[in-house]
Amino acid sequence: GRDLSCLIPTVLLVFPSSRELTMVNETQHTCSASSSSKSDGGSSSGSESSKDSSRCSTPVLDAERHERLREKMRRRQDSGDRWFSLEFFPPRTANAAVNLISRFDRMGAGGPLFIDVTWHPAGDPGSDKETSSMIIANTAVNYCGLETILHMTCCNQTKDDITGHLQKAKRLGLKNIMALRGDPAGEEWEEEVDGFNYAVDLVKHIRNEFDDYFDICVAGYPKGHPEAESYEADLKHLKEKVLAGADFIITQLFFRSETFLKFMKDCQAIGITCPIIPGIFPIQGYHSLRQLVKLSKLEVPQEIKDVIEPIKDNDAAIRNYGIELAVSMCRELLDSGVVHGLHFYTLNREVATTEVLKRLGLWKEDPRRPLPWAVSAHPKRRVEDVRPIFWASRPKSYIYRTQEWDDFPNGRWGNSSSPAFGELKDYYLFYLKSKSPREELLKMWGEELTGEESVFEVFTCYITGEPNKNGHKVTCMPWNDDPLATETNLLKEQLEKVNRRGILTINSQPNINGKPSTDPIVGWGPSGGYVFQKAYLEFFTSSEIVTALLKVLKKYESRVNYHIVNVKGQNITNAPDLQPNAVTWGIFPGREIIQPTVVDPVSFLSWKDEAFALWIEQWAKLYEEESPSRMIIQYIHDNYYLVNLVDNDFPLENCLWQVVDDTFELLNSPAQQ
């Protein structure tokens, strides 16, 4: 036979691995083409990434979740995709932490390759405080799903302290460390014998103690470190850090593209071959610039000073100038052909950096999602692709309550084998976009409730988006951080109708019978696929309505699955016990079926605790104890049922609205007692 590999050179030739060779008895032909485009060997995740590179455009389901940062960086470089990253510092207060987390979510939407969190030696950076560097980085990785680099400084710290921090970082799922020396404690700094005196000591320590687990980043100084003997000496130090095991370099800020390009050339000249990422500082204000320059001991070029000094009291003008300046410098860097990614010093601010990125065309808000829910970037959760639908609006709470799991559902949710959910204690951390002040919430949810109907009204206003009686829009609910999802908007009319009558909806999805995976509203996963959904409706309602509903549901016995539970855990269902029902799934080219969302009877009972507790934690506690408003919420909490309904017949028109209509009709009929 002819050797086809020579005839058709573009074809991908795949040979079985040596393992398969032992099980089949075949003669192997050597062949020039290969399926793997990866040049680095190393970890098993290498083969994972090559799996997808031949087929899937962004967003991919697996590749990005399995690659380590240095691999992602290399893949972007190989493919010519340009990227950016964002630097943040830890906040000072719990309130500021909640704000920063929502900033992570908003800026994460633009598609940074990674973010990094600085190490704040004065702020107990390795502690469990919600404002510590460690915990902020933990939140970014686990709850916001962002690839994250944690900074770490080494001077004035013991080996044991540092090892402890690194172990903790690893445990929390952090995979990248920016190894820094840090600022010496006193004015006059002296080397400690056997201590950590330079960043290179930290790099060596990480590689000694943790082998190849972490990707390590080090700092480069385009003008030379201010304390270095010379620019050349500093380059040598940088090379030592790379030789000690650093994977890439992020530079100190600079004001002219030539500064960076010369630095990069000089690095390459002495044999530094790893990626070097320019650090970009968009000038955002006169004072922040002065402070930064003072700390970094850099000199602001005269031409910039000349522009800024005259407008130093005009914040907007300075920011606009800063944006212009950054955009033009970034363009020069990218046009040079040697720069693939840009690192932004955000100073925890959004506007300037976002604007620069948008003008550069690097801000890529991809409406498509790899999965219908927000993924976590913890390595343990790489394979996770199934979750119960209940936490759809509270993914951070779900991640929190499952953080102790050793394995995550993959392919199937399975039955009772899933481990227990942790209890949710820090309700405030995972509920509102920004920890809205009590006054704000009272305006939305009512200063004074007069009965259950007042509560119906709040739910209805949330659905419609119309202002309430006092002219305030209800933009969030205890169960929903954000205004109604675009998808739920499809159901708006019906939802309004039922909420008005006391079916207090907290989660729902329409049925979908095979829409393209690229659909802007309901799509997810790689392109070329089709997504499906069973209609779902979840709500609180009174026992009177439940009684009628159960009579109605008999008519729908074979079609609708239901779970009805009160706060005491009394549970009524027609579902095969412990058997989950897949309610969202997708079919993709060349893949197994993905079914990311299920209605699971077991976890529903854990969700029930959380859903009922939110009435009290978020709503009732806004009012004085013993006040009528508080007692109304307490009554609902004590007496209502949490109901979920699934219409299994996804190709037909959603029958759940009919079920609800029938229920109200039954309640209104004279025969009904």
Place this chain on the structure above:
Amino acid sequence: GRDLSCLIPTVLLVFPSSRELTMVNETQHTCSASSSSKSDGGSSSGSESSKDSSRCSTPVLDAERHERLREKMRRRQDSGDRWFSLEFFPPRTANAAVNLISRFDRMGAGGPLFIDVTWHPAGDPGSDKETSSMIIANTAVNYCGLETILHMTCCNQTKDDITGHLQKAKRLGLKNIMALRGDPAGEEWEEEVDGFNYAVDLVKHIRNEFDDYFDICVAGYPKGHPEAESYEADLKHLKEKVLAGADFIITQLFFRSETFLKFMKDCQAIGITCPIIPGIFPIQGYHSLRQLVKLSKLEVPQEIKDVIEPIKDNDAAIRNYGIELAVSMCRELLDSGVVHGLHFYTLNREVATTEVLKRLGLWKEDPRRPLPWAVSAHPKRRVEDVRPIFWASRPKSYIYRTQEWDDFPNGRWGNSSSPAFGELKDYYLFYLKSKSPREELLKMWGEELTGEESVFEVFTCYITGEPNKNGHKVTCMPWNDDPLATETNLLKEQLEKVNRRGILTINSQPNINGKPSTDPIVGWGPSGGYVFQKAYLEFFTSSEIVTALLKVLKKYESRVNYHIVNVKGQNITNAPDLQPNAVTWGIFPGREIIQPTVVDPVSFLSWKDEAFALWIEQWAKLYEEESPSRMIIQYIHDNYYLVNLVDNDFPLENCLWQVVDDTFELLNSPAQQ
């Protein structure tokens, strides 16, 4: 709140298990209704079965696969479903074994609750011979997916021998033993001290050594055992066997329903409460009746003798009479209300028993399948619900080659983690319905081949069902035991066209975009669901056609996945390596997604070995060595490629025919060299 459990008594109330109670903090209410209808506690499979009893009508996906025989029997009794079972004896020759296996498949289609295989002490019953009792029972369970009882006799055997047999039976996946004494070796039988003298000793031994692993059946004698002192003494022996741990009783044959009904009443009177199943013997011929009567020492009633003697040389008349007699006796038994199942002594014959069952309305050929492929009844394979599509026509070979696996894919096939396939050595065992004689095969596949075109002709005749040049129909192929499947018939016209031109198809399925799971042709699984398929085409073809095909496939790059391999293992594919593609899946009420069939690149290489070997083993070896016919098949084996194509875009019209048309067009175009 009102207690709904009192208001709505028909509702199913499910409480979390004690395990879940520890993870959620809720007050449990006691409640009269319960999800489990089972009365026996026991094994973990109990809870499995109750899962489904509330929802799924037959066929179920899980329940039947997880229940043990005594549970199935009880469930049928509780639900009032009547059932039957079939007894066979081991064959004498390998040829007869192949015939018996295909009889298992045909009679299995009628829905027996179980079959049983007698123990043939003279035939080395526990050996690995393909005709031994042990191996025939193994085949019934593992390859035919039938619930099976293996008989075992104990007299004249050592404890160790018997334990060895039982261990082997357990290893092979047999779960039920019929414990018998067996016939003594000599004329005068004496009790052995410490030996196995009675069936009760064997029952005790099984329970001692294997605890509750086996379901145990014992024999009952409606007229008393011929060697018993009295009818009453024999009843006492029977009760001892039940007390020793037998789960149910099958009776010796009898000629009058009153005989059985009296026996049953007498059993109950002395406290035997387990199921007692009447053994039915449809008279099929004069000589077999005489022989059986002699062995069993039973007396044929005069009224039967009176009918039979005059027609003793008319086989058809006797069989018809036997059928009438059996039908009327069975009706009396079933009408009594105390008989739920009937056990048939088939004597390895099909016609009479099948006819009786059909007349009684017990023969239930259910066109619906629990899964799209033939399931195995080995307990290890209970959870198996994914297989590669390649063995679709050779499920027994697939089961054989994966028999050493410890785990079976469930939910997902996964990637390279699947263990190796065993080599297929006994090609003859798993290929033709009945080991067709060489002459028969030569008539179908050609006495003398004149070139590759003669081979194309054979494939084409198999597809069309038309006779070949010599007037013989091609009803099987080396890769297909049976004539074209109904489903494949949907593709007949296109298949004929491409086979004529040298695209030699061996497996295919049409695309299906959501047909009801009850669809008589493509449906499977419980009712109320929807099934889906991606179009699939698998064929052998020449390297010239492959060259053109690969050029054409570039146009379909994002839509069609292909694997192309020759006998040497040279493999060309555009699929993400090691990633399986789900090509059949189903969505059911209240369940996770089932995806029973995948195209898996790894197992394709194991299938390739088998598919290519079948050219030689089945076809080439029909001809003399060095003969032109044999060399033609050998040439195809050495030079052709095995190709599979998947059209990922299942909602659109199957594009694979267009791919093939384009390929032929390219081959015919003048530019093509």
